[in-house]
Amino acid sequence: MNEISATAVADHLARMLTEGHRIPARPDGDAVELAEHGLRIVVGTPDPQPNGLVVRIPIGVVLPESGGIPAWDQAVGIGGGDRHPVADAVDGWMHNTFPVFAAAYVPGTDLMDRVTPFLMTNGKQSVHVHAGPLAMRDFGGMGEAVRNAAVDQPPTMRVIHALLDGYAYPDRPIWAYTYCANMKDGPLTEVTVLNSDAGDSMGHVADHLPWDGGHGSIKSWALVTPADRDA
Numbered sequence: 001m002n003e004i005s006a007t008a009v010a011d012h013l014a015r016m017l018t019e020g021h022r023i024p025a026r027p028d029g030d031a032v033e034l035a036e037h038g039l040r041i042v043v044g045t046p047d048p049q050p051n052g053l054v055v056r057i058p059i060g061v062v063l064p065e066s067g068g069i070p071a072w073d074q075a076v077g078i079g080g081g082d083r084h085p086v087a088d089a090v091d092g093w094m095h096n097t098f099p100v101f102a103a104a105y106v107p108g109t110d111l112m113d114r115v116t117p118f119l120m121t122n123g124k125q126s127v128h129v130h131a132g133p134l135a136m137r138d139f140g141g142m143g144e145a146v147r148n149a150a151v152d153q154p155p156t157m158r159v160i161h162a163l164l165d166g167y168a169y170p171d172r173p174i175w176a177y178t179y180c181a182n183m184k185d186g187p188l189t190e191v192t193v194l195n196s197d198a199g200d201s202m203g204h205v206a207d208h209l210p211w212d213g214g215h216g217s218i219k220s221w222a223l224v225t226p227a228d229r230d231a
Contacts, residue, residue: 004086006030006043009057012086013041016094021109023102037105038064041098044072046086054078055085059093061101063173071175072195073097073221078137096135097177100223103130104173119227125169126227131157135219139183142216146209155180156220158205159191159198164224174224180206181217 007030014032017025025041026033032041044058055077060070075097077089095114102111116131134150136142155178163174176198179190187209191202209218 004046004048004055006045009043009046009059009086009090010041012090013043013059013094016090020094021111023106023109034106039101039105042070048085052079053085055089057086057089057093059090059097061098063101063105065172069195071101071173071223073177092135096133096219097221100130100132100175100221104128104223104225120164120169120224122164122169127164127169128225128227129157129160130223130225131160132221132223137217139215139217141214143210143212143214146211146214146216146218149209150180150218153208154220155189155191155205155209155218156222159193159202160222160224162202162205163193169226170224171226173226175221176224177219177221178202178205179217179219180209182209182211182215184215187211 010030010032011027014025014027017023023034024036030043040062042060042062047056057075058072059075060072062068062070073093075089075093077085079085079088099111099114102109103115103117114133118129120127120129131154134154156176159176159178174194176193181188189199189203189206191198191205
């Protein structure tokens with residue numbers, strides 16, 4: 001993958017879906033059509049960093065119920081050895097972000113195995129929650145304590161509970177992701193709900209992570225869908 005363009009990324013995604021996961025997918029310019037499942041993946045302009053080792057790629061999934069609005073992610077790839085940063089970004093997105101959508105809309109795919117599904121109910125309504133895997137990067141000294149805390153209480157699931165506990169459940173899909181990190185200049189927590197920054201009200205969801213001077217990042221996604229869409 002020498003050319004870093006949205007079209008090249010879309011072509012790569014389509015091949016990964018079709019050849020790697022047996023999901024019929026057709027590239028369409030800077031998008032990928034999954035017509036059998038009512039999904040469309042759209043790719044924004046890749047943003048390579050000046051050092052050439054890091055790239056950020058906007059990738060979104062348009063759901064049948066989202067009114068054409070993509071569920072956007074910022075896929076970040078870090079190159080190393082023979083691995084191109086774009087390949088790293090796309091592989092990370094495919095196996096850490098897309099599985100929550102696959103679990104809800106592409107029955108039988110192997111990507112479902114990376115998702116923890118469960119049902120939430122408030123006595124009157126029920127929703128399916130598809131909790132994605134934790135994508136962790138160790139930048140130096142990231143200990144087992146912070147890893148275990150993230151597994152026991154994934155920050156993104158703390159967001160979902162904050163959104164749903166005690167409130168009426170939504171009648172359409174809700175997507176959310178968190179990016180929690182400890183950098184040289186201190187801890188960072190980013191919370192995104194329905195493409196909007198929710199960090200001001202949800203920044204506490206990572207307060208339980210004991211970084212203890214270690215540096216790294218933890219990112220995960222979740223998708224909530226109404227249970228009555230099964231009917």
